[in-house]
Amino acid sequence: xxxxxxxxxxxxxxxxxxxxxxxxxxxxxxxxxxxxxxxxxxxxxxxxxxxxxxxxxxxxxxxxxxxxxxxxxxxxxxxxxxxxxxxxxxxxxxxxxxxxxxxxxxxxxxxxxxxxxxxxxxxxxxxxxxxxxxxxxxxxxxxxxxxxxxxxxxxxxxxxxxxxxxxxxxxxxxxxxxxxxxxxxxxxxxxxxxxxxxxxxxxxxxxxxxxxxxxxxxxxxxxxxxxxxxxxxxxxxxxxxxxxxxxxxxxxxxxxxxxxxxxxxxxxxxxxxxxxxxxxxxxxxxxxxxxxxxxxxxxxxxxxx
Ligand SMILES: NC(=O)c1ccc[n+]([C@@H]2O[C@H](COP(=O)([O-])OP(=O)(O)OC[C@H]3O[C@@H](n4cnc5c(N)ncnc54)[C@H](OP(=O)(O)O)[C@@H]3O)[C@@H](O)[C@H]2O)c1
Numbered sequence: 001x002x003x004x005x006x007x008x009x010x011x012x013x014x015x016x017x018x019x020x021x022x023x024x025x026x027x028x029x030x031x032x033x034x035x036x037x038x039x040x041x042x043x044x045x046x047x048x049x050x051x052x053x054x055x056x057x058x059x060x061x062x063x064x065x066x067x068x069x070x071x072x073x074x075x076x077x078x079x080x081x082x083x084x085x086x087x088x089x090x091x092x093x094x095x096x097x098x099x100x101x102x103x104x105x106x107x108x109x110x111x112x113x114x115x116x117x118x119x120x121x122x123x124x125x126x127x128x129x130x131x132x133x134x135x136x137x138x139x140x141x142x143x144x145x146x147x148x149x150x151x152x153x154x155x156x157x158x159x160x161x162x163x164x165x166x167x168x169x170x171x172x173x174x175x176x177x178x179x180x181x182x183x184x185x186x187x188x189x190x191x192x193x194x195x196x197x198x199x200x201x202x203x204x205x206x207x208x209x210x211x212x213x214x215x216x217x218x219x220x221x222x223x224x225x226x227x228x229x230x231x232x233x234x235x236x237x238x239x240x241x242x243x244x245x246x247x248x249x250x251x252x253x254x255x256x257x258x259x260x261x262x263x264x265x266x267x268x269x270x271x272x273x274x275x276x277x278x279x280x281x282x283x284x285x286x287x288x289x290x291x292x293x294x295x296x297x298x299x300x301x302x303x304x305x
Contacts, residue, residue, distance in 0.1 A: 002058065003210070004042070004104070006030040006093070007065030011169045012110075012161075012202060016063065019203050019303060028059065030066070030093075046085060049092030058102045061210050064093060064109045074134070074259040083138045090145035098152030106155045108209045109146050113162045113195050113222060115139035118267035121193060125274035126160070126218040135263055143218070155216050157209040162195035162222035162271055164202055167295050176296070179236050185246030187253055190230030192268035195222040198285040198295065200303045208281060215275075222271045224286050232288065239292040 003020055007013045008029040017027050029041045034052070037043040043052040046066065068085040072078055090109060097103050116124045117131015130136045143158045150156045165172045178184055197205070205221045227235070237244035253261040273281070284303065285291035 001060040001210075002026045002028060004028045004030060004059045004062045005065065006044070006063070007067065007110070010065060011166065012164060012199065013065050015166070015199050016065070016203050016206060019200075019207075023207075032066075044089075044093070046089040046092075049089070049096070051096055053096075058100075059104045060106075061104050062093075062097060062107045063206060063210070064090060064107060067110070070112075070114075070135075070260070070264070072260070073257065074263075079134060079259075083141070086138060087141045087145050090142055091148065094146050094149035094152075094154075097154060098148045103149075103152055103154055106157070106210055107146065107149050108157045108159060108206055109143075111139050111143050111158045111160045111218070113160050113220065113269050113271045114264075115143070115160050115218075116269045116271060118192075118263070119270065120268050121191075121270055124220075124269060124271045126220055127274070131269075133263055134259070150216075155213070157215055158218045159205070159209065159221045160218055160271070161202065162197050162220075162226075162269075164199050165196050165291060165295060166199035168199075172292075172295065175236065176240075179240050179242055179244070182242045183246060184233060184237055184240075184242060184244040185248060186230045186233045186244070187248050188229070188250035188266045190228060190233065190247070192229050192266055193226045193270035194229055194232050195220075195226040195269055195271035196232075196288065196291075197221055197223050197283075198291050201283050201285055204284070204303050205276065205281070208276075208279075212279070215279075219275050220271050220273045221276075222273050223283055223288075223291070224273055224277060225288060226270045226272070227288055235289050236292055239289060239296060 003025050020027050030044045031041045034043045068081040114135030117133050117136040146156045163171050233244045253265050
């Protein structure tokens, strides 16, 4: 297949592209600088919605991952960038795909478990309603922005991605050093659920979404074992053979990280992969301890086809 990928330089995109190429697909990247454009990279303007694309070559599938990182202090300007880098560009991309002479058959579009908001220990499947607050609002608008593609008959899968685990970046890389120094500890009361997935399992879920003809709509991309922050903390400490005696109090998290602290680090979302489970999807890492053991003694390999 020829597969168009946005956000290809990111944590997920880099690994996805290398796996897709190893599996024999031709990957075209969407790039945000004309300087990077080539026969393998198409320029798109995320602000204006323009594409340097002559529509001569057909594409079979699209994986849309681009968006401003949600990490960092959520000032009003940062929140605007988080929203505006997702909602408008997704709409523009979908309108562009819908208008192609020969549209791709499938679009796998990133969304996030942030869709569900702060929900205590309520199990959350794809049929659960959205939560309230900034991330649920952005996620809803982001998913709704794929409507033009759906209307054009493109099969759209909205991947509600949980916390992606890889030692190369993101949450696990940020936690590894303090935990290795014996400074790890739970956040707040530690009762908040964390819904996680290893990066290679996520890549396998994306492949599954690309290849499953009958699959459309929201798909929770999380492992079948969401854990509380206290369990995550204990497990990471055990894997690294370090004690985890500390607690970062909730007020300190709010002070240090502002709204991102309360809406992301202290919020609880116990998200279940209902649709993947029903389909019999096989996770390489369903168990957190085994996942962390593998990741932190990483021997890079391409997930099996
Ligand atoms: N990692 C996670 O734990 C996680 C969890 C839930 C959801 N997700 C979602 O999955 C997607 C990919 O995640 P990731 O971890 O790979 O993110 P990432 O490492 O931050 O990469 C995102 C990519 O998006 C592009 N980008 C950055 N800023 C942008 C902006 N202002 N406007 C448009 N594009 C921009 C960049 O790619 P180019 O330079 O190639 O354009 C960047 O490498 C994101 O939408 C993210 O919200 C990730």
